[in-house]
Amino acid sequence: MLDHSHIYYFEKLLDKENVYSDKAHMIAYSYDATRAHFEPDAVLFPRNEEDVSAILKYCNEHHIVIVPRGAGSGFTGGALPSKGGIVLAFEKHMNKILEIDMENMVAIVQPGVINMDLQKAVEAVGLFYPPDPASQNYSTIGGNVNENAGGMRAAKYGITKDYVMAIRAVLPNGDIIKAGKRTIKDVAGYNIAGILIASEGTLAVTTEVTLKLLSKPKMTKTAMGIFDTVNSAMEAVYKTMASGVTPVAMEFLDNKTIRAVEQTYHKGLPVEAGAILVTDVDGNLESDLDFQLAQIEKVFRENGCTDFKIAKNQEEAADLWFARRRASQSLSIYGSKKINEDVTVPRAVLPQLLKEFDKIAEKYNINIPCFGHTGDGNVHTNVMVDGSDEEQVKIGYQAIEEVFQATIDLGGTLSGEHGIGLAKAPYMNMAFTDEEMNLFKAIKKAFDPNNILNPNKMGLD
Numbered sequence: 001m002l003d004h005s006h007i008y009y010f011e012k013l014l015d016k017e018n019v020y021s022d023k024a025h026m027i028a029y030s031y032d033a034t035r036a037h038f039e040p041d042a043v044l045f046p047r048n049e050e051d052v053s054a055i056l057k058y059c060n061e062h063h064i065v066i067v068p069r070g071a072g073s074g075f076t077g078g079a080l081p082s083k084g085g086i087v088l089a090f091e092k093h094m095n096k097i098l099e100i101d102m103e104n105m106v107a108i109v110q111p112g113v114i115n116m117d118l119q120k121a122v123e124a125v126g127l128f129y130p131p132d133p134a135s136q137n138y139s140t141i142g143g144n145v146n147e148n149a150g151g152m153r154a155a156k157y158g159i160t161k162d163y164v165m166a167i168r169a170v171l172p173n174g175d176i177i178k179a180g181k182r183t184i185k186d187v188a189g190y191n192i193a194g195i196l197i198a199s200e201g202t203l204a205v206t207t208e209v210t211l212k213l214l215s216k217p218k219m220t221k222t223a224m225g226i227f228d229t230v231n232s233a234m235e236a237v238y239k240t241m242a243s244g245v246t247p248v249a250m251e252f253l254d255n256k257t258i259r260a261v262e263q264t265y266h267k268g269l270p271v272e273a274g275a276i277l278v279t280d281v282d283g284n285l286e287s288d289l290d291f292q293l294a295q296i297e298k299v300f301r302e303n304g305c306t307d308f309k310i311a312k313n314q315e316e317a318a319d320l321w322f323a324r325r326r327a328s329q330s331l332s333i334y335g336s337k338k339i340n341e342d343v344t345v346p347r348a349v350l351p352q353l354l355k356e357f358d359k360i361a362e363k364y365n366i367n368i369p370c371f372g373h374t375g376d377g378n379v380h381t382n383v384m385v386d387g388s389d390e391e392q393v394k395i396g397y398q399a400i401e402e403v404f405q406a407t408i409d410l411g412g413t414l415s416g417e418h419g420i421g422l423a424k425a426p427y428m429n430m431a432f433t434d435e436e437m438n439l440f441k442a443i444k445k446a447f448d449p450n451n452i453l454n455p456n457k458m459g460l461d
Helices: 002-014 025-030 049-062 113-124 142-146 193-198 230-241 255-265 288-301 314-325 327-334 349-366 390-409 427-433 434-447
Strands: 041-046 064-068 086-089 099-102 106-109 164-170 178-181 205-212 219-227 251-256 276-281 305-310 335-346 370-371 377-387
Touching: 002 041, 002 049, 002 086, 025 041, 025 335, 049 164, 049 251, 064 142, 064 251, 064 314, 086 099, 086 276, 099 113, 099 314, 106 113, 113 142, 113 255, 142 205, 178 193, 219 230, 219 288, 219 314, 230 251, 230 276, 230 288, 251 255, 251 314, 255 276, 255 314, 255 327, 255 370, 276 288, 276 314, 288 305, 305 434, 314 327, 327 335, 327 377, 349 377, 390 427
Parallel strands: 041 086, 064 086
Antiparallel strands: 099 106, 106 205, 164 178, 164 205, 219 276, 219 305, 251 276, 251 370, 335 377, 370 377
């Protein structure tokens, strides 16, 4: 509970309409996509960078916890106020696209800008911002940067870190810094922007981001391959990526996911198939797209593809993508609680990883349907249990620990795009040595000696 003197200071600084400590706001800002629940003591809506600086300086002096928040769409609890304190929310004021620089092909945005709004704005002038997380219609650029969000186009275009050129941020003591430049090349000094990306608001508060843009490809085509086994589909993925063709997206659904989507939406999916791969290619010449699809079909069929469909128009493309886009919500047929993780491994070991997941599912007698971004080795692994059965939930988390261990044993990582937050913090010591964790903690302490910024996250406390 914040002392009223602190609330009074913030009301003087921001005006009363930007300071809330009522129950309704505390509840509204206590959740994210994990459905975990931690109420803050207050919610502040800064109007500009100067407000952020003043807030942080005051909170640092009084040891008040600050939790930066975008849209609260994260899957690991990164924006949850697990130790109370103040939620710093950017959607009300700091939500503007400040500049689209056509000559240098960059955009400068505030942290509260919605990802899709940026995509539409730059596409209106013929440019392209590729990172497209599933939450693109509501997640913010500030959240995307602090979680290093990915998306379906990552197979060809990479993820958020590949587009961040510079970050303006406020340190816990109120100092304002700019990390990076608008220039294409910059090797002067430490890569502070790189450290801030994926730091989950534990080091500084982002107030402005400079993003690289590309020229918008003129055309896109979509295709789907159906495979008898998930192993053959996974073989087709990495062999396609090595064939000289780089698809925009290469997404997969295993048999359990296919069955869940079909049972829920009745789209005529092949429920006996071991796996489905959905892919997009893009370019500026139709002949180039046709060549890419012909090469993909060749590799697919050489690796067990029994049917290959190419969408003739946008409506057919949307139909082919329907199952992938509805995969997550359809899995509730297997259990009321979904423990959803986004492990990532080198593409070539995807077949082996999924075999390990099958063994874990069999060991615990549970369903572990999988889907995801196989073009970059990122698998969404869903341990499904009965949320009302405490024993089943316990078993589910035992299975998740084995999922992480199998991933790490194959040279993979705990997260490809969701981050660590609260949910994966207990597993950080599985993935990193004591020396590496001590280095992370030293970096945190150098930026935030009083530990006011988003504490209790990433296993740093």
